[in-house]
Amino acid sequence: MKVTIAIDSFKESATSFALAHAIQKGIEDLVETVIPIPISDGGEGTIEAISAALPGEICSLKTVNSFGEDIRANYFLTIINGLPTAVIESSSVVGIHFSNNRKNQAYSTSSYGLGQMISAIIDQEIKQIIITLGGSGTTDGGLGMLQGLGAELFDAKNNRLMPSLHSNPLLSAHSLSLDSLKEKLANIHLIIANDVQNPYCGSNGAAYIFGPQKGLTEEEVVLLDEKLTKIAESMQNQGYQDLKLASGAGAAGGLGGAFAWLGAEMQSGFSLVADLIGLEEHLRTSDWVITGEGRLDAQSSAGKVPYGVANLAKKYRTHTLLLCGSYKEIPKQTLFDGIFSIQHEPVSLNQAMDTAYTLKNITELSRQIFQLICLTQKNSQ
Numbered sequence: 001m002k003v004t005i006a007i008d009s010f011k012e013s014a015t016s017f018a019l020a021h022a023i024q025k026g027i028e029d030l031v032e033t034v035i036p037i038p039i040s041d042g043g044e045g046t047i048e049a050i051s052a053a054l055p056g057e058i059c060s061l062k063t064v065n066s067f068g069e070d071i072r073a074n075y076f077l078t079i080i081n082g083l084p085t086a087v088i089e090s091s092s093v094v095g096i097h098f099s100n101n102r103k104n105q106a107y108s109t110s111s112y113g114l115g116q117m118i119s120a121i122i123d124q125e126i127k128q129i130i131i132t133l134g135g136s137g138t139t140d141g142g143l144g145m146l147q148g149l150g151a152e153l154f155d156a157k158n159n160r161l162m163p164s165l166h167s168n169p170l171l172s173a174h175s176l177s178l179d180s181l182k183e184k185l186a187n188i189h190l191i192i193a194n195d196v197q198n199p200y201c202g203s204n205g206a207a208y209i210f211g212p213q214k215g216l217t218e219e220e221v222v223l224l225d226e227k228l229t230k231i232a233e234s235m236q237n238q239g240y241q242d243l244k245l246a247s248g249a250g251a252a253g254g255l256g257g258a259f260a261w262l263g264a265e266m267q268s269g270f271s272l273v274a275d276l277i278g279l280e281e282h283l284r285t286s287d288w289v290i291t292g293e294g295r296l297d298a299q300s301s302a303g304k305v306p307y308g309v310a311n312l313a314k315k316y317r318t319h320t321l322l323l324c325g326s327y328k329e330i331p332k333q334t335l336f337d338g339i340f341s342i343q344h345e346p347v348s349l350n351q352a353m354d355t356a357y358t359l360k361n362i363t364e365l366s367r368q369i370f371q372l373i374c375l376t377q378k379n380s381q
Helices: 016-027 046-053 112-122 143-149 206-210 218-237 251-261 269-277 279-284 305-315 349-353 355-380
Strands: 002-005 033-036 056-064 070-080 083-089 128-132 152-154 175-177 189-193 265-267 288-296 319-327 338-341
Touching (some): 002 279, 016 355, 046 056, 112 128, 175 218, 189 251, 206 218, 265 269, 269 279, 269 305, 319 349, 349 355
């Protein structure tokens, strides 16, 4: 029996790499072959997954986070399709984890540091950059990122706005010019890993749908959506793509739309990662695949790892087992042969999120399940 393990990270609890190896520990003496594969849907853990599959180097550089604080952020350098390529997780610079329940996030966060990071990487003569958009904590329409790259922002009186590391540029900007970026980006292939379908603005846009998750009040959501709409209209008047209905433009607080103005190629995060790590080839020759995520919910079917893995596995009639930290209810129509929570008793959230506790539970549960699978297989022979 061959078992492939392709399980997403349990956010703030355990990485994909740690979970895969904990499961391997539980079943490796029960089956002939176990292949642990770190994986991601294009958010947190993307560098870990791709660097485990491809040769290259994890590097870091100085920039600022969404609050303008000095940080060092990692990126991965490799060769993809013959091109020197950098892989960036935007959450490493503008992630929601930097927020720590701070107040006034609508007014004080910017994606400027991400633009600085991209600019520094371009200066290294990198020709292709893959940027993941999951887990962001900003809602600035991507204007900070554009300014960090070198774009010019202007206020209502057409005065040029200087970069501010501690405020949201969306609140002051009335228009922008990307002319200064044309030469800089002329020979750069930008690929955006994203599975969010929301447009830039409006009732289904960046502010209304994702703002509350980032701590924004109802009044702040309304204000930022008005600003996003005005910027979208300003850019449309300049001949750029209309983002008001553009799928994916609302990802990461509008970063998806800003990258669309730059001509970036949008790809499914899961599909991109799965292709780079060769997941389908492993599933083609596997009897079982174990997948999962921290919480199985209504959003899981929208480009998340478990459903992506299960859909690929279905092509080869590979059985799929899903392990998660928790679920609200088991889907009635499911691609999975079994769905199990790793919790075996009532526990506090803090205990459930404890890394050692999570890894111990997933090792024990996977072992129990595969003891039963192996026994059933033996009895059927």
